[in-house]
Amino acid sequence: MTLQQLKYVIEVANRGSMNEAAKCLFISQPSLSNAIKELETELRITIFERTNKGITLSKEGAEFLGYARQVMEQAELLEGRYLNAKPSPQHFSVSTQHYAFAVNAFVNLVREYGQEEYELALRETKTHEIIQDVKSQRSEIGILYLNEFNSKVINRLLKDANLKFTSLFTAKPHIFISIHNPLAKQSVVTNDQLEAYPYLSFEQGEFNSFHFSEEILSTLSHPKSIRVNDRATLFNLLIGLNGYTISTGVLSADLNGNEIIPVPLACEESINVGWISHQNAALSRLALSYIDALHQAIER
Numbered sequence: 001m002t003l004q005q006l007k008y009v010i011e012v013a014n015r016g017s018m019n020e021a022a023k024c025l026f027i028s029q030p031s032l033s034n035a036i037k038e039l040e041t042e043l044r045i046t047i048f049e050r051t052n053k054g055i056t057l058s059k060e061g062a063e064f065l066g067y068a069r070q071v072m073e074q075a076e077l078l079e080g081r082y083l084n085a086k087p088s089p090q091h092f093s094v095s096t097q098h099y100a101f102a103v104n105a106f107v108n109l110v111r112e113y114g115q116e117e118y119e120l121a122l123r124e125t126k127t128h129e130i131i132q133d134v135k136s137q138r139s140e141i142g143i144l145y146l147n148e149f150n151s152k153v154i155n156r157l158l159k160d161a162n163l164k165f166t167s168l169f170t171a172k173p174h175i176f177i178s179i180h181n182p183l184a185k186q187s188v189v190t191n192d193q194l195e196a197y198p199y200l201s202f203e204q205g206e207f208n209s210f211h212f213s214e215e216i217l218s219t220l221s222h223p224k225s226i227r228v229n230d231r232a233t234l235f236n237l238l239i240g241l242n243g244y245t246i247s248t249g250v251l252s253a254d255l256n257g258n259e260i261i262p263v264p265l266a267c268e269e270s271i272n273v274g275w276i277s278h279q280n281a282a283l284s285r286l287a288l289s290y291i292d293a294l295h296q297a298i299e300r
Helices: 003-015 016-025 027-041 057-081 100-113 127-135 150-161 230-238 285-299
Strands: 049-051 053-059 088-095 120-124 141-146 163-171 174-178 199-202 223-226 245-247 261-263 271-278
Touching: 003 027, 003 057, 016 027, 053 057, 057 271, 088 100, 088 127, 088 285, 100 120, 100 127, 100 285, 120 127, 127 141, 127 150, 127 163, 127 271, 141 150, 141 163, 150 163, 163 285, 174 230, 199 230, 199 245, 223 230, 223 245, 230 261, 271 285
Parallel strands: 088 120, 088 141, 199 223
Antiparallel strands: 049 053, 141 271, 163 271, 174 245, 174 261
């Protein structure tokens, strides 16, 4: 086993394609494929499962990738210390539901650890895609929530994908509304009071079931309902239409300004927000730093 082979595995996992990885590594696709097959033979594991639709990381491959990243990080530190070699670009990806604190933490991560070169990804996406991203190692970490209603379905998917959920915080439901909304001065609002206003929620695409909704109380019907794909559009509609959405109550004034405020919702449910990762894979240095940044962003 060589550092070169580890580099190849990491690049293929990052690109999700042998062809794309080969281009970035400036070698032929057959040479890359053969190098990885030799490594799999030597270790007696299957790192990548090959199908007509492409390649995906196996369960063993996901675990191996975590260790491979750690080894390469240490090797680069040694080269930088003793050979004055130019450090390789840092890689890290996270997939998340539409949480401002997740973006805030990502900003702080880049500010603190960003080198001259890095390849990072922040994907605000749909719930099912978050799970698939982490399962395939497209993202090292995913951020989503569990509650009494969706936990059985989500936990079953996590178990099948060999993923684990780690809680960040538990919150009581709030609505996000404009400061100009007539409900903005309420100390708490009820669902009956909200019926006069447009309900805004995030589109979940092909997996648009109640269990994948980013908003709790997803089974309730609403006289006025609008689905959106991104957080900026949702916030514009909160202001422009006096709409509302249901979330954790955690907002970032740095990123979203002071036009949107949280107001407690009269509801007995709770929202357990956390991060998911592979059950057996060791997290990279950037992933661990991002988790620290998440805790700091939430505390602020």
